[in-house]
Amino acid sequence: MTTPSTATVRTGIRPISVGRRVKDRVVQVLICLAFVLALIPLASVLWMVVKNGMQRFDLEFLTHSMRNIGARDVGGGAYHAIIGTLQQVLLASLIAVPIGLLTAIYLVEYGNGGRLARTIGFFVDVMTGVPSVVSGLFVLAFWILVLGMPFSGFAGALALSILMMPVVVRSAEEMLRLVPRELREASYALGVPKWRTVVKVVLPTAFTGIATGVMLAVARVAGETAPLLLTVFFTDSINNDPFNGPQMGLPLYVFDQAGRPTDAAIDRAWSGALTLILIVMLLNLVARLIGWWRSPARKGS
Amino acid sequence: MVAVAREEGVLGTMAKQIEVSDLDAYYGSHKAIEGITMTIEPRSVTAFIGPSGCGKSTFLRTLNRMHEVIPGARVEGKVRLEDQDLYGPDVDPVSVRRTIGMVFQRPNPFPTMSIFDNVAAGLRLNGRVSRSELDGVVETSLKGANLWNEVKDRLNKPGAGLSGGQQQRLCIARAIAVRPEVLLMDEPCSALDPISTLAIEDLIAQLKKDYTIVIVTHNMQQAARVSDRTAFFNLAAQGRPGKLIEMDDTSKIFTNPAEKATEDYITGRFG
Amino acid sequence: MTGAESTPEVEPLQYGSAGAPESGSALREPPGELDRGETGGPAMRRAARRRAVGIGGARGDGPFRFAATAAGAVLLAIMAAIGAFLVVKAVPALRANTTNFLTELTWQPNATEPVFGIGALAFGTVLSSFLALVIATPVAVGVALFISHYAPRRLASALGYVVDLLAAVPSVVYGLWGIAFLVPFMLEPSRFLNRYLGWIPLFGGDQVVGRSMLTAALVLAIMILPIIAAISREVFLQVPKAQEEAALALGATRWEMIRMSVLPFGRPGVISAAMLGLGRAMGETIAVALIFPATFTVTFQVLGPNGNSIAANIANGFGEATETGRGALIASGLVLFLITLLVNMGARLVIARRKEYARAAA
Ligand SMILES: Nc1ncnc2c1ncn2[C@@H]1O[C@H](COP(=O)(O)OP(=O)(O)O)[C@@H](O)[C@H]1O
Ligand SMILES: [Mg+2]
Numbered sequence: 001m002t003t004p005s006t007a008t009v010r011t012g013i014r015p016i017s018v019g020r021r022v023k024d025r026v027v028q029v030l031i032c033l034a035f036v037l038a039l040i041p042l043a044s045v046l047w048m049v050v051k052n053g054m055q056r057f058d059l060e061f062l063t064h065s066m067r068n069i070g071a072r073d074v075g076g077g078a079y080h081a082i083i084g085t086l087q088q089v090l091l092a093s094l095i096a097v098p099i100g101l102l103t104a105i106y107l108v109e110y111g112n113g114g115r116l117a118r119t120i121g122f123f124v125d126v127m128t129g130v131p132s133v134v135s136g137l138f139v140l141a142f143w144i145l146v147l148g149m150p151f152s153g154f155a156g157a158l159a160l161s162i163l164m165m166p167v168v169v170r171s172a173e174e175m176l177r178l179v180p181r182e183l184r185e186a187s188y189a190l191g192v193p194k195w196r197t198v199v200k201v202v203l204p205t206a207f208t209g210i211a212t213g214v215m216l217a218v219a220r221v222a223g224e225t226a227p228l229l230l231t232v233f234f235t236d237s238i239n240n241d242p243f244n245g246p247q248m249g250l251p252l253y254v255f256d257q258a259g260r261p262t263d264a265a266i267d268r269a270w271s272g273a274l275t276l277i278l279i280v281m282l283l284n285l286v287a288r289l290i291g292w293w294r295s296p297a298r299k300g301s
Numbered sequence: 302m303v304a305v306a307r308e309e310g311v312l313g314t315m316a317k318q319i320e321v322s323d324l325d326a327y328y329g330s331h332k333a334i335e336g337i338t339m340t341i342e343p344r345s346v347t348a349f350i351g352p353s354g355c356g357k358s359t360f361l362r363t364l365n366r367m368h369e370v371i372p373g374a375r376v377e378g379k380v381r382l383e384d385q386d387l388y389g390p391d392v393d394p395v396s397v398r399r400t401i402g403m404v405f406q407r408p409n410p411f412p413t414m415s416i417f418d419n420v421a422a423g424l425r426l427n428g429r430v431s432r433s434e435l436d437g438v439v440e441t442s443l444k445g446a447n448l449w450n451e452v453k454d455r456l457n458k459p460g461a462g463l464s465g466g467q468q469q470r471l472c473i474a475r476a477i478a479v480r481p482e483v484l485l486m487d488e489p490c491s492a493l494d495p496i497s498t499l500a501i502e503d504l505i506a507q508l509k510k511d512y513t514i515v516i517v518t519h520n521m522q523q524a525a526r527v528s529d530r531t532a533f534f535n536l537a538a539q540g541r542p543g544k545l546i547e548m549d550d551t552s553k554i555f556t557n558p559a560e561k562a563t564e565d566y567i568t569g570r571f572g
Numbered sequence: 573m574t575g576a577e578s579t580p581e582v583e584p585l586q587y588g589s590a591g592a593p594e595s596g597s598a599l600r601e602p603p604g605e606l607d608r609g610e611t612g613g614p615a616m617r618r619a620a621r622r623r624a625v626g627i628g629g630a631r632g633d634g635p636f637r638f639a640a641t642a643a644g645a646v647l648l649a650i651m652a653a654i655g656a657f658l659v660v661k662a663v664p665a666l667r668a669n670t671t672n673f674l675t676e677l678t679w680q681p682n683a684t685e686p687v688f689g690i691g692a693l694a695f696g697t698v699l700s701s702f703l704a705l706v707i708a709t710p711v712a713v714g715v716a717l718f719i720s721h722y723a724p725r726r727l728a729s730a731l732g733y734v735v736d737l738l739a740a741v742p743s744v745v746y747g748l749w750g751i752a753f754l755v756p757f758m759l760e761p762s763r764f765l766n767r768y769l770g771w772i773p774l775f776g777g778d779q780v781v782g783r784s785m786l787t788a789a790l791v792l793a794i795m796i797l798p799i800i801a802a803i804s805r806e807v808f809l810q811v812p813k814a815q816e817e818a819a820l821a822l823g824a825t826r827w828e829m830i831r832m833s834v835l836p837f838g839r840p841g842v843i844s845a846a847m848l849g850l851g852r853a854m855g856e857t858i859a860v861a862l863i864f865p866a867t868f869t870v871t872f873q874v875l876g877p878n879g880n881s882i883a884a885n886i887a888n889g890f891g892e893a894t895e896t897g898r899g900a901l902i903a904s905g906l907v908l909f910l911i912t913l914l915v916n917m918g919a920r921l922v923i924a925r926r927k928e929y930a931r932a933a934a
Contacts, residue, residue: 012317012385012482015396016823017428024825031722034714035731038801041794042738045749052752102643110637111644120644122920123651129848129916130654130909131855133883137905138654141661145898162650169647195636223742226857226887251744255858255887258748266752273745284740288733370820372725399823409814413836422832423822472818479822 046277053274056267062275065248066236074264078272080238081253084153085279087242088232088249089222091157092164097214099161100168107169108176109198127166135162136227144231151233153242156249159227164217171213175206208290215287219280225251250276317383317482317513318343319364324378325542326359326368333359335542337378339532341483346509348524348551349517351534352566356543357517358406360534361485364515365401366394382482399423402481406488408468410460410475417456419471423479438478446474447504466497473504477512484508486516490523502527521567525555533563658906665899673903678868679885681900682893688900690882690907692868697881697908700785700860701853703874704792709846712797716804721830732805739798747862750791755782755863762786762875777873781865785874788863792856796849803848807841808834840922847919851912857883882908 064077103120111117139159143149179202187197203210233246234256250272257269319341326334334356341347349357362368363376366387380387387397410419420439424430430438439456443449448470452463460471469489476484486505490498505527508514518524524531532548547560558564666673668686676689719731759782765775811834819829861884869878882904889901 012382013387013392013396013400015393016399016825019428020426020825020828021393024827027827027830028722031714031718034711035718035723037711038715038735038738038797042734042741044753045741045745048749048753049745099643099646102640103647106640106644110640116641116644120647123648125920126913126916127647127651129851129855129912129919130651131851131857131883131912133855133857133886134654134658134905134909134912137886137902138657140898141657141902142653145661146657162654165647165650193633195633198636219740223740223744225742225744226883229858229887230890251742251858254742254744254748255862258744258751258862269748270752273742273748276742277745280740280742281737284737365821367817367821370817395823395825398821403817403821405814405817405821407814409812409818411815411818411832411836422819426822426824426828475818475822 052270056271081248081250084247085250088156092160095161096164100165103169104172124166133226135159136230140230151246153247156228156232160221167217172210175209212287212291219283228252320381322379329373332542337545345529346514347530348528355534355536366397401483402476404486412461415457419460442474442478446470483513662903682897693882703789704853707793708797712800715801720808743859747859750863758787777876780875781877785879788860792853800845800849803845807838811837844919844922851915860884861887
């Protein structure tokens with residue numbers, strides 16, 4: 001047996017073996033490396049987008065469309081795509097936020113963990129996994145092919161809203177659940193009906209958190225390309241009417257230009273990518289700022 | 302045979318005296334305990350008593366460097382195990398914890414491991430151990446923790462399936478399987494029913510033959526029953542650091558304490 | 573319906589205004605009105621009212637409740653409608669198809685004799701996603717552990733945010749980066765793999781190019797890394813302190829503690845995170861549409877000029893699709909929808925099981 005020898009060797013603190021210590025160190029290094037490894041593509045993407053995007057990131061780019069720009073011409077811009085993206089995202093939010101918010105209210109305030117609530121909760125989760133191209137195909141099949149509507153910014157907004165909804169539901173639900181129970185009960189105690197309590201007490205308390213979630217959802221769909229491809233189609237011209245005729249979207253613009261064979265088009269693609277990233281990062285930043293602005297208040301109360 | 306050999310080899314060397322001098326412990330900028338100096342005798346049971354929040358757990362955790370695993374927590378002062386400073390510059394906290402075992406307030410067996418694996422977990426850390434040796438140690442430790450008869454037929458079942466009292470004894474078995482010099486117990490019975498509590502108290506009385514045992518308890522009778530020495534902690538006011546008020550033989554503390562505060566606390570509880 | 577039970581509601585409104593003149597503001601400014609001091613009325617009356625409201629609801633609650641429930645139902649209806657309308661538009665094209673949709677490898681739905689099948693596309697989708705998963709999961713788990721157990725606490729949330737930024741980059745930008753940077757960049761490493769590890773079938777083959785299955789899988793891996801890392805991180809942060817301390821108190825090093833406590837607890841969460849990542853990778857469209865050479869071959873040689881996926885094929889083929897062509901793309905989209913649905917439902921069920929497991933273990 002090994003026991004007698006260890007018993008005599010043992011004096012006070014027994015150090016651990018070198019092998020164990022080395023293993024611990026090696027794993028530590030590997031884990032730090034994993035983190036660095038994950039940041040390399042992020043740094044590379046951002047660097048290339050900024051470097052290449054700056055070449056054409058000028059006033060003409062931001063104020064002109066691609067109308068009358070020939071296949072080999074330099075110049076042209078993404079104005080029509082920027083307008084399109086803003087309109088589509090706004091419309092998508094107008095559809096997704098009310099439905100998403102009401103669903104979250106149902107899940108938190110009325111569902112009581114019943115069968116319907118659990119089913120909805122489950123499918124909200126599943127819905128977050130619906131590929132964006134599938135939501136585009138659905139709107140194509142339903143709105144354009146079956147109902148015979150034209151390609152339009154609104155069709156794109158429909159597809160985007162399907163992608164937004166589950167994100168809005170989940171973030172709003174989480175925020176609503178954070179509202180302290182006592183606050184609701186205090187309101188009920190005053191005899192305020194439940195729906196007024198929700199509208200006047202619960203929602204205002206959770207407002208900033210919900211706004212953060214909505215901004216993040218908007219940021220997510222603003223960069224989606226595939227659904228637009230199938231529902232908004234392409235155009236090189238400005239179309240200010242989101243309900244009629246093909247529009248452009250910024251992601252679509254990047255995809256379109258990246259597929260063209262000239263250097264001028266590739267430059268425009270990078271500038272479009274830069275614009276898109278700026279918009280998405282701005283939305284993210286606003287979301288974080290709302291969240292940050294709200295956190296001291298939460299600590300205070 | 303394995304068991305016998307172990308016990309013989311062990312008796313002479315296990316159990317060490319601990320000397321603490323002028324120890325402060327912090328959580329971030331909050332000083333939780335201050336200026337603690339005491340000697341903990343080998344092969345005896347030392348009980349820590351005192352009101353909630355006075356820093357008993359904190360102090361106990363400084364004795365095996367578990368305190369510093371909490372983010373922002375740190376310790377000032379000296380803790381000596383015989384002649385070694387636990388907080389010395391070249392001392393690895395992992396070795397300290399391997400040498401000084403700990404049992405927590407709530408039983409915390411590894412939920413995904415079987416009873417056997419729970420007890421063997423600490424041994425397996427120290428490199429390859431033969432299956433027969435492992436079997437021997439697991440059996441000895443479970444017997445040492447008075448749990449063997451109850452679980453010997455289901456060693457491969459999950460540890461989480463045991464009752465609370467059994468889980469706590471499993472945790473004790475797990476702690477003594479690595480043959481520590483000292484065993485720290487933080488209110489080991491507070492989550493248990495009276496019968497399990499008695500079982501653990503009996504166990505402590507047996508274990509003190511081999512180990513230096515330090516136990517935090519809220520229960521005066523328990524301190525009086527199981528311990529040889531008792532230390533009373535208190536804090537001057539809420540938010541102030543906890544201090545050691547007095548430490549003496551248990552019989553003296555409970556019959557004739559030197560400090561008024563100790564007497565108030567003890568009689569308050571008893572009355 | 574609820575109106576009949578709502579009688580107690582009238583009195584409390586007066587109660588709110590009993591002492592204070594601003595009876596109207598009782599409802600306009602609820603947070604102020606809900607101040608502890610003011611609500612400190614007789615406890616019995618409060619309890620009685622709470623019960624009344626809790627059981628019966630109150631006037632005006634009906635429509636609101638209906639709207640909330642309807643919104644939830646709309647979500648369910650959308651999920652059902654996605655399946656239904658894809659089927660409706662896919663069926664005519666599938667009828668027109670002259671071969672077996674499930675086994676055919678080529679894709680010529682625009683021909684007068686439409687011939688198209690999902691075989692090669694489904695193969696490419698599954699292969700590229702699995703490669704991406706195999707590449708991304710270890711790194712993501714490492715990232716998650718770094719943030720949850722290695723990085724200083726104060727930095728943890730900021731570092732998590734940085735990793736989340738990876739997810740904020742639009743996929744079309746990854747596609748652009750992929751063709752402009754990664755495709756040329758991958759040529760040398762691919763040649764290296766082919767030369768020295770060519771005996772592994774995956775890296776074999778005579779032709780090595782940058783626009784390969786491997787490059788696309790790498791882009792996919794980058795794109796799904798944040799979601800796997802984020803979920804794993806959350807799960808690792810939820811590991812009960814008691815379990816971590818149990819390991820540490822036995823004299824475990826940090827890594828041993830992670831192996832004994834963190835990974836066993838987190839395993840189901842990591843598995844479902846990986847499945848969610850798999851679903852993402854399968855549905856990812858634009859980035860791979862730009863990188864894949866859009867072939868219809870079935871081969872495991874990931875360094876060669878092969879590769880396509882259902883989603884990429886939809887993006888690339890939609891522009892010139894005829895009526896049947898669109899139907900065929902919709903049919904392929906239906907297959908994609910069903911696959912991702914299964915993967916996602918599987919992942920969610922694992923998570924649901926995990927919750928129960930965690931509760932049982934607590
Ligand atoms: N993890 C922690 N972080 C910050 N402060 C803590 C922590 N644990 C304990 N404390 C503080 O340290 C003091 C002593 O606590 P503790 O040692 O748990 O007391 P006891 O075990 O005697 O009840 C208390 O004021 C408590 O608030
Ligand atoms: Mg305590």
